[in-house]
Amino acid sequence: MIVPPSLVALPAVQTVTDCADFSLSIVPYLPQLRQLPQLVWQHIADADALRALYVSTNPAITALAFALFLTPLVLVVSEFNRNYSQVDRLWSFLPAIYNAHYTLWAHMAGLHTEKLDHIMAISTLWSIRLTFNYWRKGGYSVGSEDYRWEVLKPILGPTLMFIFNVLFISxxxxxxxxxxxxxxxIILLTSRVIGSEMGTVDNVFSRLMFFLVLVEFFADQQQWNFQQAKKKYQNTAKPASNYTREALDRGFVTSGLWAYSRHPNFAAEQAFWVALYQWGCFQTEVFANWTFVGAIGYLVLFQASTWFTERITAKKYSDYKIYQKSVGKFLPGWNSKSGSQFP
Known part of the structure; x- marks a missing residue:
């Protein structure tokens, strides 16, 4: 198989602003999306041909093809098992895989990769944190399912739940x-124009994303510590030394980071991917580019998911509505009446 040089898989951009142009960076390569499955199948037993195909295919198209490939798989598994948490199980490492893919492709294409290496490293830390937190809560155990889907199934019914599974979940x-x-x-593309060496602002974005991972870690740990203390208290009627009976009887954590935000982990999670988007904007010297679709979609998803989660929580705990009025949903003092810590 004759394969063109790897750089043919990237647009011939002249400026960093060109890198943010959807018509230049993506549209010319969309036909590859249709051709790729057939080419992979034709050379499935030839490792060298597959490697050449990988390098000669636009990396964004490869990533998109992989996402579309996963969709019917998780759909079939979820319907077969009647468990709609299949994507939830992939959530903690798929973004890190995509970022690792862009970095690997750049290495194989002979491009400078310093910024991509930083992004891959931070994404890996993000993935480890999320995977560990999901695992210890039993998210990977057989039969486990996100409680939101359990609540939603009887509301929608079998037919609408299947449609929802096809269009949204999968x-x-x-x-x-x-x-x-x-x-x-986008940052990969800019490396062809301005190189991939880390500058001052790049270091700011990198450290900001690392800090946000730390915030998520501490928020998750505080939630875990409280839930473990509550479980022990319910079994022994003896509160842990660092929690009062009132706090444990309330049923949900309101201390630490949770005294300033009802969802500090969610706030940091959204900020992490918005920071990556802003990093791409900085690299292309524009205020916005087409990759905002991912950042905006993530924000919308978390708004809807958090609203649904809080509806369930407010029905379960009588004091939760007071907490909602006292503490901001994501940011301290934002969307709360008092802007103060919950007592």
């Missing part, structure tokens, strides 16, 4: 996990 979520990493593709 397709939209897979596309979203691809979309939030597309700024990495």
């Amino acid at each position: 397709l939209a979520q897979n596309l979203l996990l691809f979309a939030i990493t597309t700024p990495t593709y």
Whole structure:
């Protein structure tokens, strides 16, 4: 198989602003999306041909093809098992895989990769944190399912739940996990114009994203510590030394980061991917580019998911509505009446 040089898989951009142009960076390569499955199948037993095909295919198209490939797989598994948490199980590492893919492709194409290496490293830390937190809550155990889907199933009924599974759970979520990493593709393109060495602002974005991972870690740990203390208290009627009976009887954590935000982990999670998007904007010297679809989609998803989660929580705990009025949903003092800590 004759394969063109790897750089043919990237647009011949002249300026960093060109890198943010959807008509230049993506549209010319969309036909590859249709050709790729057939080419992979034709050379499935030839490792050298597959490697050449990988390098000669636009990396964003490869990532998109992989997301579309996963969609029917998770759909079939979820319907067969009647468990709609299949994408949830992939959530913690798919974005890191996409970012690693862009970095690997750049290495194989002979491009400078310093910025991509930083993004891959931070994404890996993000993935480890999320995977560990999901695992210890039993998210990977057999039969486990996100409680939101359990609540939603009887509301929608079998037919609407199937449609919802096809369009949102399996397709939209897979596309979203691809979309939030597309700024990495933009940064890959800019390396051909300005190189990939880390500058001052690049270091700021890198450290900001690392800090946000730390915020998520501490927020998750505080939630875990409280839930473990509550479980022990319910079994022994003896509160842990660092929690009062009132706090444990309330049923939900309101201390630490949770005294300033009702969802500090969600706030940091959204900010992490928005920061990556802003990094891409900085690299292309524009205020906005087409990769905003991923960042905006992530924000919308978390708004809807958090609203639904809080409806369930407010029905479960009588004091939760007071907490909602006292503490901001994501940011301290934002969308709350008092702007103060919850007592």
